[in-house]
Amino acid sequence: MRDALGAVQSVLVLGGGSEIALTTVRKLVGDRCRTVVLAARRPDELAGTVAELQAAGATDVDTVAFDALDPASHEKIIDGIFEAHGDIDVVLLAFGVLGDQKEFDADPASAAQAIAANFGGAVSAGLAVAHNLRKQGHGTLVVLSSVAGERVRKDNFVYGSSKAGLDGFAQGLGDSLVGSGARVMVVRPGFVHTKMTEGMDAAPFSTTPDVVADAIVEGLHKRRDVVWAPSQLRYVFSALRHLPRPVWRKVSDR
């Protein structure tokens, strides 16, 4: 159960390889979290992480095979996790691919697949999670969105549009869960230095997984609906959102 100060006792990560998600999990385990389930495409690669989390105090750590591109499997896998581990206080929906806009331009089918993972997979997984949270009467689904979806730019509009879809889905799902005890928290990080963005030029207000994880933990404590990381991006994007298209094209051109 989540306590009065936002500490949680169990967490499920969908996209168990995500640096932001794992940094968040480490912080939760450092407090009261004792149950951790990591669902990832290649769970065997997470043995080191499992050992590390156990050493940090988690008593029930498990890994599960999960493929974002196989939506037909999601309901069964997620139901199985809730069945096996009991209540889950927080679910981090953290999978996604960034991709390269030029490659997407050259191979339209790969672009559709990125959308299928980032958006389609999140829809089937998110709905399956919501069903379980509704049933248990509490719990927070944390959806890792991105400022890239807040206003899509031409340099990565496939990724950006997948996050725009995801963000809208998460907000709608959150609204539909009001009164059920379950909640959705949308997280919108800016440019985060991770292995996913290695070698890319950092955007203004770039940040680290640690900062995003702190923002998530703080958001859980304060029961926020939306979290920006770093927090200034909320104000930056409230201006950027309204720029005329020609100006936005210039500002976002990098």
Add this chain to the structure above:
Amino acid sequence: MTRELLTGWGRTAPTAADVVHPMSVDELAAGLERPPERGVAARGLGRSYGDPAQNAGGRVLDTTGARGLIDLDLNRGVVTAAAGTSLHALMRWLVPLGWFVPVTPGTRYVTVGGAIANDIHGKNHHGAGSWCNHLLAMTMATPAGGKITVTPQSDPDLFWATAGGVGLTGLVLDATFQLRRIETSRLVIDTDRTRDLDEVMALMTEGDDRYEYSVAWIDLMARGASVGRSILDRGRFAHVDELSAKQQRDPLAYHAAAILPMPFVAPPKLLNPLTVRAFNEVWYRRAPRRRRGHVATIPAFFHPLDAIHDWNRGYGPAGFLQWQCVVPIGAEETMRHIVEAFSASATTSLVNVLKRFGPGNEGMLSFPQPGWTLSVDLSADAPGLARLLDRLDDEVLAAGGRLYLAKDSRMRPSTMAAGYARLDEWRAVRRRVDPDGILQHDLGRRLGLV
């Protein structure tokens, strides 16, 4: 039955449950039938600060419809009341007849069932013990045993597992308890304003035994040499000849009502560090340095906060919590350190109470034990609060103390287990009366009790 979001009095961790509103004791007992997968919990007036009256995803029985007196012996002062009867109602009926509840906490808006589930205590604990010391019998519905009458003689294990057992050993349907005779509805109060913590503890140690009721309000916003400055109120019920001529015309007159509603649109955070510090200063200054024989009413002495409806909304949307510990006599140094830690922290605390407990009872999870108890109100969004409280929990445990479940909304499961030595004994009774774990609630899940 409707799905409702529920929180405790602190308004901190909402969860949803199917709430049922039985209108009689029989309907209440039927609430255990065909239990849903996530079990059944009882909820009275929702004054516990944390989550014992919530049952996420399961069923919650609102006991307040099962109320009223079932039996009343005015000669012996023994009453049987349905579980959902409030202490407020009991006082309205019984005070004019010359009887008072054996124990009252700082609010009269608690039910008889809740009084048992938390084995509540009051200002007379040093002499009279807690609620279940005065409990003679109760009718319970348990998942394994159906409807049974339980007394300390008939089934001591179940009786004392239920006293303070946070509702997880069965539904209390009604309770029979001993009342206290009163000649008047007023109290004679002696007040001492103390410079610091040492002075108030010395006064309580030396003189509490001369008073039936004793409690100190402690200012946790004061710093420096004033750390722990307090107002100590002690008293007893007045005799008729101690009342004014006007009061003597109706010595048992009793009027209790909430006079001030919270504004519907309360300022987001009425109780913030600024207002609370100012309030504490004024409250301390307006108390007399030393006053003897002041006559006060029952609501003014026992339930000052009940004058404001929904005062819990004053802390704003983040909600608040209460932290209440007890440390043994002899651990005054630990208590001093705790008071200093709160005073030095950035927390905001308005309603802080220090009391010297007398002996505890046989309740396996009953909170009181001989020693010092401190309860502190804290805004949930105070920076660094989680860590501060974890650290103080450890100091309380190291001194041989524990925390009160009725106030808890955040302790670690290990803190609970370390503070309550008879937890395994309690678990064994629970397994006997509820082998399938039908009685469930959020606090039980959070602390690993169920």
